[in-house]
Amino acid sequence: MERVNGLFHLDNSPAFSGSLLAFSSLSNFVTGSPELSAAEKSVVRNIDFRALVARDDGSFRASGLSQGATFETLSESERARYIGLWSQSAFSTRRRFYGSVRAVTFIALYSMPEIWPAISYAGPLIHRETTA
Amino acid sequence: MSDIKCDVLVVGSGAAGTTIAATIAETTDLSVTLVEKGPYYGAEFFNQNELDMMTLLAQNGARATSDGAIPVAGGECVGGGTTVNYALSFDPIPAVWQRWRRQYGLNGFSFDLNANDYGIHRLNLATARDEVRKKSNVHEPSDLHVNDNNRVFAKGCRALGVSARKFELNMRGCIGCGFCGQGCAYDAKRGTLVTYLPDALKNGVRLVHHCSVDKLRIEHSRVGPRVTGITGTVAPTKPGSRPNSAAAGPISIEASLVIISAGSIESPALLQRSQVPDPFDRIGRGLVLHPSLPIAGIFDRRLRNYRGITGSYYSDHFYGSHGFMLECLFDHPIDAAIAIPGFGPEHFNLMRNYGNMAGFGAMLVDTPSDENRVAALAGVANPVIEYRLSEPDKERLRFAAVKMVEIMFAAGAKTAILTSHEPLTNRKNAVFQSSSEAALCSKLTFAPNETLISSAHVQASLKMSENPRTGMANSRGEVHGVHGLMVCDSSAFPTSCGANPMIAIMTLARYQGRRVVGERARYFAK
């Protein structure tokens, strides 16, 4: 996450990066990817997602989710339904936000060598730390 | 403040900049400076790690159109796009240049090997092209590193009677690692980093990297405006880069001739920032970017896909009728994950099949429109890229999508996936289970940010045209009405060059470099 922040100068607030991580938790971690360590999973469990979806009651209603619910109180499938709305929203900005969050999440996630075995990716042929 | 004085200053060390700098230095004693915004990385730096190597790209890979819908990839390092590209090599297309000569009144640019354009011995595009091909070792490689991904693509095409042929590539001694897009760690890809750059350095060209040119210096006199140099900023050398020839800090460079080769996004932005006269509102207008639509397919067996040469086969079957090519490419995990639609468990379950996936894409030669443009806006750090797909182009992409799904199934895929969140089938996202569903692609709306279209071939934002109302520069690349300023890169093409552009751009640069040498008295007193 630090490296991703370094590249894209994201807002470094814990809530924001937390939100992003939560998104990736949603994406993959909570699906029980056995390749990730217990420590990584615990980071994900302690995330504050509020920054991302604070007071988005309208969308909660539109997705048929209980009014007044917060993201944390949703079940995993409700969360998925909620975020799924973004991707096909009539608002281009919402779709765009979805796209960006998704991209940053996947950059963070699929750059982790721990995840590669799960997708049968053997990684680089040469093994060299970059100095960048 | 560092100060440099030279005869020729080239801004940007990509396909065009390095080639023209080396060409001028090859046969003259003119002093040439080549400045590059990005670092000077070499094979020793490229580590095949997808995240680490995003540093090679403009805006670390995050450059996109202003609505966020189309990522616009570019290289930002010595070698520019040629350092990060897939080595797919297409000769300049004579019919395209003939059309430009007709429609934009261009002179020269003959394709006859014996032609002497501008009265200069053997100055013609055919000779320039052949020299570039030889230097870059453009050839059709053997089958040694053709991987399964390319094989199934060719098979799928042929099963449907769609022609498929092998790419020519600029490589030598390739080991087929599959990491062309992250910089070649073996110096096997013959980008300008390992071809014209060493030539240039050997012939005394001074390379200043980490140097972003902020503005052109323009003096106004009775004969009109004249560019006399640039001001810029040299950043501290990044770890991993080769050493620089100038200290970090502000820099000022004086030159008799300034050649802009910063690529089709940054070249027009530099002219705008510098307030180069633009009476007909031409700067940045009519940008084309070869919108590309990828497809993935899942097979019931492991495929060698991310190893081996990434692009070995393509099809120009629909080029004449619909103006697109199908090109075989395959992404590493990050880009693949971004291309696969959806998120959450559903997305991860698709990604679990990465080892069984195949991929290719359609690359469309887009219809030019003045509405599509690059603009440098005050207070905005990066150039703004405004681009909308035209209705006819959307229609052609729908047709391409139908054909791609059909080819994917003909190749043996069990599932085909378009990079779209549009619910075309009764499944979420654009996931297809059989060839009979291909026709559903004709429902694609291409609403921005719903279907991922990408671009890596920006062109035509500072067009050459003998008529100042339709282009910024004349056939020599000289900016209309301004002395001492030339444009020489992908932005100088009047429209799309009709194929993956690297070799056409380098051919143009070789040609213009030879011409500057042949017309030396036009630019230099000495």
Ligand SMILES: Cc1cc2nc3c(=O)[nH]c(=O)nc-3n(C[C@H](O)[C@H](O)[C@H](O)COP(=O)(O)OP(=O)(O)OC[C@H]3O[C@@H](n4cnc5c(N)ncnc54)[C@H](O)[C@@H]3O)c2cc1C
């Ligand atoms: C990922 C990718 C894959 C591609 N694959 C292929 C392929 O397989 N085949 C093909 O034919 N084409 C391919 N292309 C396209 C091709 O590489 C480009 O079209 C070509 O490099 C453009 O050449 P250019 O000289 O116009 O600009 P570039 O090569 O982009 O060079 C411009 C240089 O100018 C520098 N610069 C910009 N602004 C400034 C400034 N203000 N001051 C100083 N320097 C500056 C940039 O950092 C850059 O290095 C690909 C491109 C990308 C990004």
Ligand code: SF4
């Ligand atoms: S595939 Fe060949 S040319 Fe490309 S990076 Fe690997 S060795 Fe270099």
